[in-house]
Amino acid sequence: MIPRVNQAVILCGGLGSRLGSLTASTPKPLLPVDGRPFLEILIEEIARQGIRRILLLAAFASDQVRDFAAALPAKLGFDMTVELAIEPDRAGTGGAIWHAREQLDDLFYLFNGDSWFDVPLAELARALPADPAVVGALALRRLPEAGRYGVVTLSGGRIDQFAAKAEAGSGPVLVNAGVYLFRRTLVDALSPLCSLEQDGLAVLAAQGRLAGLPADGYFLDIGIPDDYARAQTEIPAHRRRPALFLDRDGVINLDHGHVGSIDRFEWVAGAREAILRANRLGYYVFVVTNQAGIAKGYYTEADYRAVKAHVRAGLAEIGAHIDDERFCPFHVDAAIEAYRRDSDWRKPAPGMLLDLLRRWPVDAGHSLLVGDRDSDLAAAAAAGIAGHLFGGGNLDDFVKPLLTETRA
Structure with missing residues (x-):
């Protein structure tokens, strides 16, 4: 290790x-x-x-x-x-x-x-x-x-x-x-x-x-x-380098429905290896994830951060890392009033991606997003990023042909 x-x-x-x-x-x-x-x-x-x-x-x-x-x-x-x-x-x-x-x-x-x-x-x-x-x-x-x-x-x-x-x-x-x-x-x-x-x-x-x-x-x-x-x-x-944008539930971890605790988190096969591959090739790796479970009261922002720390620790075990992350806890039908609103960060809107593009020196033309829903791809398209629909299986096998060497 x-x-x-x-x-x-x-x-x-x-x-x-x-x-x-x-x-x-x-x-x-x-x-x-x-x-x-x-x-x-x-x-x-x-x-x-x-x-x-x-x-x-x-x-x-x-x-x-x-x-x-x-x-x-x-x-x-x-x-x-x-x-x-x-x-x-x-x-x-x-x-x-x-x-x-x-x-x-x-x-x-x-x-x-x-x-x-x-x-x-x-x-x-x-x-x-x-x-x-x-x-x-x-x-x-x-x-x-x-x-x-x-x-x-x-x-x-x-x-x-x-x-x-x-x-x-x-x-x-x-x-x-x-x-x-x-x-x-x-x-x-x-x-x-x-x-x-x-x-x-x-x-x-x-x-x-x-x-x-x-x-x-x-x-x-x-x-x-x-x-x-x-x-x-x-x-x-x-x-200035390309970025790999990743949805979380259904891409990094299996989507068991509003995964808001470590005990419900299960890695997608090849997810850690895919992120390590992108790191080694010189890509930024960003997570962009809707988290309506917070708005619906299934778990809290603190719970989300605990899962986030668990992900980072699991990646660190193999020498991989996520550079930055954005999440959207808002939903128009939220059970918790503080989160009850529409948001241009919630996919299919591109707000999370656009915020990362403003924050980091990203080569958008050579970047890509991998998601498991049409809303992920719509957000990518609205941000000017190529989108790829992941239907399950091994994530590393999926991203391998999509990534190219960028590190000089």
Whole structure:
């Protein structure tokens, strides 16, 4: 089983001196990219994969990071927590982690706050061996040349060396891309003032205690002016991707009639695997579901959220995730007055789909919806999305010919 990881820790304390006046008074991760703080985009990419507890390691201009953290959950619209750990002095990348040691989970993802590597986090979790002596797993980016990055060598899935830089013209290399999964025992290799890479990872690699996951996903570090300029167009372009919209009852779970409790929830064959397939191919996965059972008093919104959490937990067991979800609890004949109204979110109206299209950078022309009723297909058509009617059976077999590779 894939280890369950709930926390993402992000290094936000660097001065960003190579960006000159841009970072004179602004922490590098808070610089705008496509009109939003880069850190907001990074956290959104993390949170959509199911990681909803964020810890920011701050130093320079930490008051700005604190204000950002306080406003972020409402801005993103996720049920999430964002906490801060502030270095007492400039402690280096390793020291920042050491000072936050009491706030770390037993397993946590770690990210550089000034770069984005589009690697599925579940794949990194798969790469961490069960052996507790292995402290962590690193996502490694293949590059044709090392450039300004340090080079990592890999043998049998274990990292055996961190080199400062490769010689010019040395050819393809693996570099540390700033995305990690660590056990909390990493702290034992650190000190109050140290570099994560030089003082921690280099030593652990020499001991055979780090795993590596080579990957080819999109990678950009905004640490120099040219790359920061490229980020303004490249990052929004890369985040624009097709979506797989899924009805819930009858598509993800068997429709037993107003399924509002975990004991009545039963997975459709191949449903989890279909969602995992879409994740791996680079699709957003959205759920759009009418929930008239709430309006009729059969169950509550809290019951619905409990089933939703159950679905997410079941997906996490195989490394799959749902990026976002919309539900409509309203019905014109509702037994509960608060829900008695017509709504343009209730399928066959397209409101739920349109709201997701506004919220996320979706390539609608290459997106699709899978539903089990004509009302699902009508909603898709009204939103400009291709609709496909699922008549039962194995959902993964059904969606496999409908999905294409999108992850660059």
